[in-house]
Amino acid sequence: xxxxxxxxxxxxxxxxxxxxxxxxxxxxxxxxxxxxxxxxxxxxxxxxxxxxxxxxxxxxxxxxxxxxxxxxxxxxxxxxxxxxxxxxxxxxxxxxxxxxxxxxxxxxxxxxxxxxxxxxxxxxxxxxxxxxxxxxxxxxxxxxxxxxx
Amino acid sequence: xxxxxxxxxxxxxxxxxxxxxxxxxxxxxxxxxxxxxxxxxxxxxxxxxxxxxxxxxxxxxxxxxxxxxxxxxxxxxxxxxxxxxxxxxxxxxxxxxxxxxxxxxxxxxxxxxxxxxxxxxxxxxxxxxxxxxxxxxxxxxxxxxxxxx
DNA sequence: GTTGGTGCAAATGATTTGCAAAAGG
DNA sequence: CCTTTTGCAAATCATTTGCACCAAC
Numbered sequence: 001x002x003x004x005x006x007x008x009x010x011x012x013x014x015x016x017x018x019x020x021x022x023x024x025x026x027x028x029x030x031x032x033x034x035x036x037x038x039x040x041x042x043x044x045x046x047x048x049x050x051x052x053x054x055x056x057x058x059x060x061x062x063x064x065x066x067x068x069x070x071x072x073x074x075x076x077x078x079x080x081x082x083x084x085x086x087x088x089x090x091x092x093x094x095x096x097x098x099x100x101x102x103x104x105x106x107x108x109x110x111x112x113x114x115x116x117x118x119x120x121x122x123x124x125x126x127x128x129x130x131x132x133x134x135x136x137x138x139x140x141x142x143x144x145x146x147x148x149x
Numbered sequence: 150x151x152x153x154x155x156x157x158x159x160x161x162x163x164x165x166x167x168x169x170x171x172x173x174x175x176x177x178x179x180x181x182x183x184x185x186x187x188x189x190x191x192x193x194x195x196x197x198x199x200x201x202x203x204x205x206x207x208x209x210x211x212x213x214x215x216x217x218x219x220x221x222x223x224x225x226x227x228x229x230x231x232x233x234x235x236x237x238x239x240x241x242x243x244x245x246x247x248x249x250x251x252x253x254x255x256x257x258x259x260x261x262x263x264x265x266x267x268x269x270x271x272x273x274x275x276x277x278x279x280x281x282x283x284x285x286x287x288x289x290x291x292x293x294x295x296x297x298x
Numbered sequence: 299g300t301t302g303g304t305g306c307a308a309a310t311g312a313t314t315t316g317c318a319a320a321a322g323g
Numbered sequence: 324c325c326t327t328t329t330g331c332a333a334a335t336c337a338t339t340t341g342c343a344c345c346a347a348c
Contacts, residue, residue, distance in 0.1 A: 016302085016303095017301090017302060017303065019302095019303065019304080021303085021304075022303090051304095051305070052304085052305085053304070053305050053306070055304080055305075055306085056303080056304055056305075059303080059304085060303095078313095
């Protein structure tokens with residue numbers, strides 16, 4: 001697989017060492033094609049390499065994040081979720097009521113990005129946003145209430 | 150202070166009990182006028198009531214959040230920061246490089262909000278956003294680099 | 299060989315929970 | 324009174340760290 005060769009190349013060029021653990025972690029993320037917690041990644045990695053420690057997973061993810069190969073997002077699940085950095089950035093609408101997660105493209109954030117740069121010189125790192133709210137279905141089913149228990 | 154009376158009223162109406170601990174926690178947040186961690190709130194509360202437990206602070210914040218009187222935001226400090234829900238929602242630009250936090254108005258998010266509602270029927274709960282990125286100053290001082298250690 | 303990377307075990311630190319006692323309405 | 328709330332202590336649980344050993348380069 002040229003996947004592996006590509007990663008090997010990138011790691012080496014950045015002065016990092018290529019280890020089977022790192023390759024396996026990268027593979028888990030790339031082939032997983034979804035958000036994964038460190039624990040989930042470890043679980044996947046363990047199929048090939050049962051002795052890889054969680055701390056190694058965290059340390060590797062840290063390296064990959066710094067290299068911008070991986071994004072991390074707190075989606076409110078209590079742990080942080082990681083994802084192989086997609087070519088096309090995308091974002092998520094998370095329903096606070098039913099927990100459903102929808103994916104939306106980056107276009108929705110471009111205007112914001114532009115204005116933040118123009119007005120403040122702030123280069124927003126809007127690679128992977130989690131927007132909480134209430135989805136259409138939940139809005140329909142719930143009355144226009146106010147206070148809860 | 151009518152502050153307290155107001156809170157008392159709100160709590161009572163929602164079926165919650167009014168306790169000195171809760172009043173004190175609310176007061177700390179309202180008068181603090183800034184983001185505070187649970188520990189900071191507890192510290193403040195302890196000036197009046199030295200025996201209020203951290204767990205009580207967390208439980209109370211939970212109640213207040215459900216009543217939409219308090220917002221919570223993960224601003225990357227490792228703990229969650231709470232703030233008395235402002236009348237005018239606002240947001241923050243957090244520089245990943247120097248850590249500086251700037252405040253911006255809600256206007257920047259209105260277009261996004263509108264489009265999410267129109268396109269997906271999703272009612273975004275964009276009360277208190279934390280946008281990470283690089284501020285003007287840091288962009289100026291750093292070269293247009295790519296990879297780091 | 300060096301240096302960086304790993305596994306293991308133990309620490310950290312925010313947040314949560316069980317429970318009996320105390321207080322609100 | 325009856326139920327909610329509290330303080331205390333202990334448990335959770337994701338993430339981090341110290342350290343001796345091992346493996347890339």
